[in-house]
Amino acid sequence: MHASKGDRLVVHGRVVGQQDRVVEIVEVLGPDGTPPFRVRADNGHETIMTPGPDSVVDHRKATGQE
Numbered sequence: 001m002h003a004s005k006g007d008r009l010v011v012h013g014r015v016v017g018q019q020d021r022v023v024e025i026v027e028v029l030g031p032d033g034t035p036p037f038r039v040r041a042d043n044g045h046e047t048i049m050t051p052g053p054d055s056v057v058d059h060r061k062a063t064g065q066e
Helices: none
Strands: 008-011 021-028 037-040 046-049 055-058
Touching: none
Parallel strands: none
Antiparallel strands: 008 021, 008 055, 021 037, 037 046
């Protein structure tokens, strides 16, 4: 899994009816674009994530945030 700052990380819901979670990658902490990633949710909360197999990188840039 490779990502760049500004990409979005989509974490798919694990049970029926659970929504996907989408966060913005604000910093790539691993070498050459690999995890872990510092991410920011829509509510402004930031955390460090090492995504699992239920996650994909959306390489379209996030809108309205730098």
